Amino acid sequence: MQDKLQKLLNEYQENYNRFTYGHYLDPNNIEDAIKTGLVGCYYLDQGYLPEKRQAIGQxxxxxxxxxxxxLKFGYIDGEPNNLISYTQTTLHEKINQINLAGTDNICFYWSNVDNLEFVPEYLCNAYSRAEWYEKVHQEISYVQIYLPISELKEFGVEQLIALNQQICEILQPMHGxxxxxxxxxxxYYDYQYLEYELAHQFLGLDISNVQADKRLREGFKCINWLTILSDQLITDKLGSLEALKERNNDNEIRFYPYTGGVVVRAGEVPELGDxxxxxxxxxxxxxxxxLKPARAPEIASLGFGSINGEIRFNNRTSKEWQSRFDDVEATDIAVSHEQHSAEVINMDSKVRISIQTGQLCPHTGVYSAQINGKIEYQELIQGYKVEPFIDSETQQVHNDVTWQLLRREDGGNVYRN
Known part of the structure; x- marks a missing residue:
């Protein structure tokens, strides 16, 4: 595993400037507007209950x-305009304030930055609506943490998995x-257009900016290195943990049960998905x-509306992001649910690189396809789904086109290895 971990850390450093953007407000070019690291999120039902509030404090x-x-600065009263030092109150006082909120809102945000414009790499954040609000609007509560990727080595891979088991044991989340x-x-809303670009360049990255989405009552948002499922979600959507294990023949998918659910591990270390x-x-x-049957059928848009013509996530592209691994052929898995109707991508093919309508483009470049007896050409962009082709003369829409890669913008090989 150490070799895989070092390979990931090297890949991260090599690509650091591709997913890290310095903040224009910082003349020293130290603070960032957006970055990539370890993110955990745990989604709770009835977060207003006393036992849930106590768990959040734990x-x-x-x-x-x-x-x-x-942790240096933040707030505990839901008031981001009034940052205080983390050490201004004791841990006991912070936890006591959470518990004394009763069934009212709680919202705290503690991080290593002293300006909310900047991105923290250490963060513990929680948000839980008042009882009446959750009952009326059905929004869910959550606890979120950030860590730098270096903690995979410094804290330890296995220790982080054990920590997730412990957090889940405490919180009893629906999923996470x-x-x-x-x-x-x-x-975060100022940089959603950057999130959109990065999400299409690195498919292993989670996009986490709509945490209280009521749609997540129907299932988990999306898989990651560790995917957390409650026993209830497994029973309702997947049958049982034993059934999951029986369908799995991938020896790098491992199951870490805790009282109330399971943590599912996808591989030895996380993946960027470049x-x-x-x-x-x-x-x-x-x-x-x-795990797909236990996934929420849809999620809220991961982006707000454009304010200056820039591209951000909308409802359609958010759904596409959520299901980005669906059109790829799974191996070592006996899938009991209906397979996706589209033809899956075979990554081991020894032919010219091709892409179908609705799939993600692997390389920016010029592609060709034969449509209605004519050769058509298109420039497709890496990381974006291929849209249906519209004939410029007849306006006919072609929803099932296979495009062949003719020339790559980066000068790379146009054939599959």
Whole structure:
């Protein structure tokens, strides 16, 4: 595993400038507007209950135990305009304030940055609506954590898995995840167009900016390196944990039960899913196929509306992102649910690189296809789904076209290895 971990850390460093954007407000070019690191999120039903509030406080205490010295500023009263030092109150006082909120809102945000415009790499954040609000609007509660990728080595891979088991034992979430994701600032909406680009360049990254989405009552959002499922979700959508194990023949998919659920691990270490080199990590594809019936049928848009013509996530592209591993052939998995109707991508084919309508483009370049007896050409962009082709003369829409790669923008090989 150490070799795989070092390979990931090397890949991360080599690509650092592709997914890290310095903030224009920082003249020293130290603080970032967006970055990539370890992200965990745990989704709760009835977060207003006293036992859930106590559990949220316990998770803050657990994070403080290991990384409390990293936390510098934040707020605990839902008031981001009034940042205070993390050490201004004791841990006991912070937890007591959570418990004393009763069934009202709680919202705290503790991180290693002193300006909410900047992206933290250490963060413990929780949000739970008041009882009346959740009952009326059905929004869910959540606890979220950030860590730098270096903690895979410093804290340890197996130790992070055990920590996730412990967090889940405490919180009893409906579901959740932990793995590589885009870390953003408290003022995340300013950079959603960058998230959109990065999400199409690195398919292993989670996009986490609509956490209280009521649709997540129907199932988990998306798989990651660690995907967390409650016993109830497994029973309702997947049958049983034993049935899952029987359908799995991928020895790098492992199950870590805790009282109330299970953590499912996709491979030894997290994956970036770089579209240019390894867009569909095998174990992610297999976990996706294994757990798909328990996934929420849809999610809220991961982006707000454009304010200046820039591209952000909308409802359609958010759904496409959520299901980005669906069109890829799973191996070592006996899938009991209906396979996707579209032809799956065979990544081992020894022919010219091709892509079908609705699939993700692996390389920016010029592609050709034969349509109605004519050769048509298109320039397709890496990481984006291929849209249906519209004949410029007849306006006929072609929804099932296979495009062959003729020339890559980066000058690389146009044939599959």
């Amino acid at each position: 998770v803050l205490a657990l994070y403080d135990k290991y990384w409390g010295d990293k 995840f932990f793995g590589l994701g885009i870390q953003h600032s408290h003022e 579209v240019a080199s390894n867009p569909y990590p095998k174990h992610y594809v297999n976990v996706n196929a294994l």
